[in-house]
Amino acid sequence: MSSVQRGLNDSVNGSWSESLAGLAGALKSAGGSLGEVLMPRTCPCCAVPVAYGAGSPLCEECLPQLRSALARVERVQVLQPLEGATAPEVRVASRYEGMMPRALLALKNAGRTDLLPLLGEGLARSVYELLRAHRDKLQTEHGSSVPVEVLLIPAPSSAQSVRRRGYAPANLLVQEAARQLNRRLPESVRVRAVDVIGHAPRNRRGSGASLSSRVGPSHVVSSLLGASAAKNEQKTLGAVGRAERMHGALRVMEPALCSGQLSVICDDVVTTGATASEMVRVLQESGSRVLGVCAVAAVPKKC
Numbered sequence: 001m002s003s004v005q006r007g008l009n010d011s012v013n014g015s016w017s018e019s020l021a022g023l024a025g026a027l028k029s030a031g032g033s034l035g036e037v038l039m040p041r042t043c044p045c046c047a048v049p050v051a052y053g054a055g056s057p058l059c060e061e062c063l064p065q066l067r068s069a070l071a072r073v074e075r076v077q078v079l080q081p082l083e084g085a086t087a088p089e090v091r092v093a094s095r096y097e098g099m100m101p102r103a104l105l106a107l108k109n110a111g112r113t114d115l116l117p118l119l120g121e122g123l124a125r126s127v128y129e130l131l132r133a134h135r136d137k138l139q140t141e142h143g144s145s146v147p148v149e150v151l152l153i154p155a156p157s158s159a160q161s162v163r164r165r166g167y168a169p170a171n172l173l174v175q176e177a178a179r180q181l182n183r184r185l186p187e188s189v190r191v192r193a194v195d196v197i198g199h200a201p202r203n204r205r206g207s208g209a210s211l212s213s214r215v216g217p218s219h220v221v222s223s224l225l226g227a228s229a230a231k232n233e234q235k236t237l238g239a240v241g242r243a244e245r246m247h248g249a250l251r252v253m254e255p256a257l258c259s260g261q262l263s264v265i266c267d268d269v270v271t272t273g274a275t276a277s278e279m280v281r282v283l284q285e286s287g288s289r290v291l292g293v294c295a296v297a298a299v300p301k302k303c
């Protein structure tokens with residue numbers, strides 16, 4: 001067994017509870033701000049006031065529930081193979097249901113960046129599981145002491161939403177996940193958050209027709225979590241529509257950073273996978289080896 005494999009196995013056997021102790025400290029330091037004294041916080045999941053100095057952004061009841069919701073990393077079927085290649089795999093820490101939408105929306109739209117350590121941990125877990133599944137690709141050159149670097153690449157936010165929010169949630173989540181992962185991973189593997197994908201200028205975007213003629217109708221983005229195609233025809237058509245709209249919408253701003261590098265695409269929520277598919281496409285075009293897509297949560301299929 002290589003040192004990478006051993007390290008990854010050890011780390012996964014050693015429980016995450018060790019890192020939760022560090023997380024509690026981080027939450028405490030994020031919690032006790034002057035703003036909190038002036039305007040008491042409420043729990044983003046149930047809206048009850050959270051006591052000053054509680055050390056958690058969530059109330060006592062919601063905190064363990066959100067933690068356990070984020071602890072079940074699963075592989076979901078979102079992306080179909082492109083050009084006959086194997087479909088990039090998608091791993092998420094949770095389903096986008098229960099309290100998860102409230103927590104993620106509080107981070108995205110209500111300025112609740114105090115949720116970053118918790119939600120970032122969910123993203124870190126899913127990246128961790130993806131790296132573990134691909135540990136054969138994370139071998140260092142024999143005798144080399146240079147660690148293998150994996151880029152964690154956030155889904156881009158529009159300039160408009162960054163102006164409105166004052167920050168890019170996916171980018172902050174990826175930075176937080178990278179910090180947590182570099183504490184957990186063996187020394188031979190390092191991750192680096194690189195915000196390198198942006199929106200292409202409108203006049204450079206392809207039309208929907210060009211996608212249809214390029215990849216054909218069989219390359220649809222499937223519905224989530226193993227739904228049957230017939231049952232979800234409507235949803236699938238919607239997903240194809242989204243994929244067509246996304247085609248040509250993104251670009252790698254610094255291809256030299258990604259060329260020849262292993263990368264993982266990261267987002268807060270995966271829905272149809274249209275953004276993720278387009279990110280995979282442009283990253284592969286720039287010469288990156290995309291290991292997969294990771295997110296805090298995936299939207300479950302409609303029954």
Ligand SMILES: [Zn+2]
Pocket residue numbers: 043044045046047048058059060061062063
């Ligand atoms: Zn609560």
